[in-house]
Amino acid sequence: METRPRIALYQPDIAGNTGTILRLAACLGLGVDIIEPAGFDLSDRALKRAGMDYLEMAALTRHVDWKAFEEARQGKGHRLILLSTRAATAYTDFAFAPTDILLFGRESAGVPDHVHAAADARLLIPMVEGARSINIALSAAMVAGEALRQLR
16 A cells, blocks of 8 residues: 555646656655646657656656546545645645545646546645646645645
8 A cells, every 4th residue: 555645647738847747756755647648748858858867766657548547546545636726625724645646637728527526625726816827846746745744
């Protein structure tokens, strides 16, 4: 059984953000799930540039689609925690568990309704009025940091 949360990226659009998240996860000892299709070739040069030599350290699992990810997640009993601008609960008001998967949507479109509905919890990063979104890599760092703070 895993004792640390994982980060999942739903059909990521931007190689640089994904590389940065892989580097973050490698440094924090977190696994990463990529739910394909991605908006770029996963061997993309920008991914390698952002992830630097940390990509070799990253515990990366690729899933061919949402269905494959869900089967794997449910088979291991992981709780799915979606970060969404449509959520009402602040991530700092949530009690994280070691087996949580922190799911982040596409940079361009978030996640579709069926993915939103599948989440066990939906969390928000509170922002000032008028702000649209925070970069996904920064969002992943904020939420993963809070989850790890709570679990240590």
